[in-house]
Amino acid sequence: MTTSNDARLRLDSLAVHAGREDLQSLGVHATPIDLSSTYPLSGVEAGGEAYERMATGGDIGDGSAVYQRLWNPTVARFEQAFAALEGAEAAVAFASGMATVTAVLTAARQRRGNHVVALRPLYGGTDHLLATGLLGTETTFVDAVEQVERALRPDTGLVIAETPGNPTLELVDLTALVAAAGDAPVLVDNTFATPVLQRPLAHGAALSLHSATKYIGGHGDVLGGVVACSAEWAQALRPVRAITGAIAHPFSAYLMHRGLQTLPLRVRAQQSGAQRVAQALLQMAGVRAVRFPGLEGCDPGGLVGEGRQMAGPGSMISIDVGTAAGAAAITEGVRLFTHAVSLGSVDSLIQHPASLTHRPVAPEARPHAGVVRLSIGLEDPADLIADLEQALAGSRG
Known part of the structure; x- marks a missing residue:
């Protein structure tokens, strides 16, 4: 109490x-x-x-x-x-x-x-x-x-x-x-x-x-x-x-x-990095859609912002690369991100929900096979962006 x-x-x-x-x-x-x-x-x-x-x-x-x-x-x-x-x-x-x-x-x-x-x-x-x-x-x-x-x-x-x-x-x-x-x-x-x-x-x-x-x-x-x-x-x-x-x-x-004791510092720093990564993902070839509450159009209810329901968008990003094969290529092609379940760690993680955490979910509620989930850590956002770019380029090659 x-x-x-x-x-x-x-x-x-x-x-x-x-x-x-x-x-x-x-x-x-x-x-x-x-x-x-x-x-x-x-x-x-x-x-x-x-x-x-x-x-x-x-x-x-x-x-x-x-x-x-x-x-x-x-x-x-x-x-x-x-x-x-x-x-x-x-x-x-x-x-x-x-x-x-x-x-x-x-x-x-x-x-x-x-x-x-x-x-x-x-x-x-x-x-x-x-x-x-x-x-x-x-x-x-x-x-x-x-x-x-x-x-x-x-x-x-x-x-x-x-x-x-x-x-x-x-x-x-x-x-x-x-x-x-x-x-x-x-x-x-x-x-x-x-x-x-x-x-x-x-x-x-x-x-x-x-x-x-x-x-x-x-x-x-x-x-x-x-x-x-x-x-x-x-x-x-x-x-x-x-x-x-x-x-x-x-x-x-x-x-x-x-x-x-460090939660506020970590959350805000990871959120700041996620904002930069999300903006960069919008420009990357091979990414069909980006969902991040800090992007325009991802908060139609106006729930995110100072004094609103959420004080900020957080540090989770969801992207759609179109196909299960594309999702596998990017999750297996990253070098700095760790391909693993879970989230919220000081290091960045990448995961394919449809084949892991949401595998048991009924087909009608399972996320699209092309969806990949990113948990942004405390690394320099420029390094994370470069890692995603090379993984996406490799998936197209």
């Missing part, structure tokens, strides 16, 4: 200081990592009360942490810091982004019902999980905000959207989406934007979810997920996390918390 001091700090200061409030009393400067799997109990009754409190979604209070699957101080510090950045009452951290999605869907079923309205495009793993009904949910997929209200049912437990969308970078007007959802809670996958550029809860969403593996960690060396929400939602999510064993590992939480 944010403190009164947090509330007075601007984002860049929060990123550095949030979640570190107890370090002075501990007599340390760097965030400590508590790897304990179990914790001493002061007595039988007190131990039982502590277990009951945390197993049912409560916080540690003044008792023992009991067991790492229930609570861990390193994880809790990251959660406190992340909630502050999202402007949320609470945050709950998980072992991966998909573990986070799974927990939210499970809690939503318990709270309201097993029907989900999902606005495409979505990350392929989320889309596949919903389409299979693996968790007992029944999903109505829609393609536009205008279709959401008609898709609602009395047992709709959740409305899910992702903006910018993966991998096409389509934008969703969150204020309009929340209005269309009525009293159904809205979950927004905020992975691409991060809280630096977008705060879904400020637009009425109930939950803001992140694959923290991406920009939050930022260095391609941690797996994790986190969702910012109300205290009430957090209390519903923690028992699911505890019983399924999906809590983030303390070292992962430490890395994610450390990543927050």
